[in-house]
Structures are given as structure tokens and as C-alpha cells.
Amino acid sequence: MVLLPHAVVGAAIGVAVKNPLWSFLIGIVSHHLMDSFPHLDYGSRLIKKSGPRFLGHKPKIKSDSPRKFDETFWKILFVDFSVAWTIFLWIFYRLPEDLWLSVFFGALGALFPDVLSFYPPFVKAVTRKYKWAARIAEIHSVFHWALPVKPLFWGLFWQIAFTASALVYLSRFLQ
Numbered sequence: 001m002v003l004l005p006h007a008v009v010g011a012a013i014g015v016a017v018k019n020p021l022w023s024f025l026i027g028i029v030s031h032h033l034m035d036s037f038p039h040l041d042y043g044s045r046l047i048k049k050s051g052p053r054f055l056g057h058k059p060k061i062k063s064d065s066p067r068k069f070d071e072t073f074w075k076i077l078f079v080d081f082s083v084a085w086t087i088f089l090w091i092f093y094r095l096p097e098d099l100w101l102s103v104f105f106g107a108l109g110a111l112f113p114d115v116l117s118f119y120p121p122f123v124k125a126v127t128r129k130y131k132w133a134a135r136i137a138e139i140h141s142v143f144h145w146a147l148p149v150k151p152l153f154w155g156l157f158w159q160i161a162f163t164a165s166a167l168v169y170l171s172r173f174l175q
């Protein structure tokens, strides 16, 4: 899934758990649970036919697929990041300060598997050196059901549902 639903669900875990370490760990688990729902993702433009590995499938990649880190990728990342950043500023502004740390680590944990799976060279070096990092990256690729760009409805449905539910839950803690 894109950055926004993961980050907001991580924040909701933070206010529920009220403990930075546990929020971080449960945040990581939440990432894989959410990714196992069919969704539109940064790699969707490269996918010809989707199929999650946890159901024994393997996604088929387009033969004429665009480069992963092209201009469109960075544009989508910019919008995704900006919206998430704005929502987080608003959450922190309205949230009691004793929940900040737990919310921060919840969101960090919820985003962590994607940081490891983006595979820029420095991350590759980490996953090669540390077994735990390689294991998270492996779990990520198994519990991940990315769809092609169409059909758009199912690509967005679960991401909107997760984001909206988390925001409704968070709103109970805002001042």
C-alpha cells in the first residue's frame, strides 16, 4: 500500500497501545496484514497480472514495463508524503503530548517494511549484512498483494477503508 494508510494506522496503534516499543512492533505486523489485502501500489504500473505469494501465486511483470523510479513514481511519492505529513502535523497539534512518542514509533514501525523493500543501494547493503532485515524484506514480498493499475476500485478500496477507520479512531483522542 502507499505511505498514507500505513502511517495513519500506525498512529492509531500508537494511541491505542501507548508504548513506543510495542507500537513500533505492532506497527510492523500491521504493515504486513494491510499489504495482504489487494491494493494499488508504487509498483502497480509494472504489474501485468497480480497474485500474492501467500496464496501460491507469483505476480507477472509487464515485458515493456516502465522503470520503477521514473518521474511518475517520484510525483506519486511527493503527493503521498505531503498528504501524510499534513495529516500528521494536524494529529500532533491536536494530540496530548504524552501520546506523541507512541504515535511516532507506531507510524515508524508501520512504514518500516516499505523502507526495507524499496531496495535503494544502502538498504540492499543492510539486508545483505543483517539477517533480521532480510527476513522482514522476505516476509514483505510474501504477504503482499499488489494489483495492476486497473481495476481502480479494488486498488483503492481497502486503502481508503483503513485510512478512514484509523482517522475516525484517532479523532477520539484529539483535543
Ligand SMILES: [Zn+2]
Pocket (backbone or CB within 6 Å): 001, 031, 035, 113, 114, 140, 144
Ligand atoms: Zn508494503
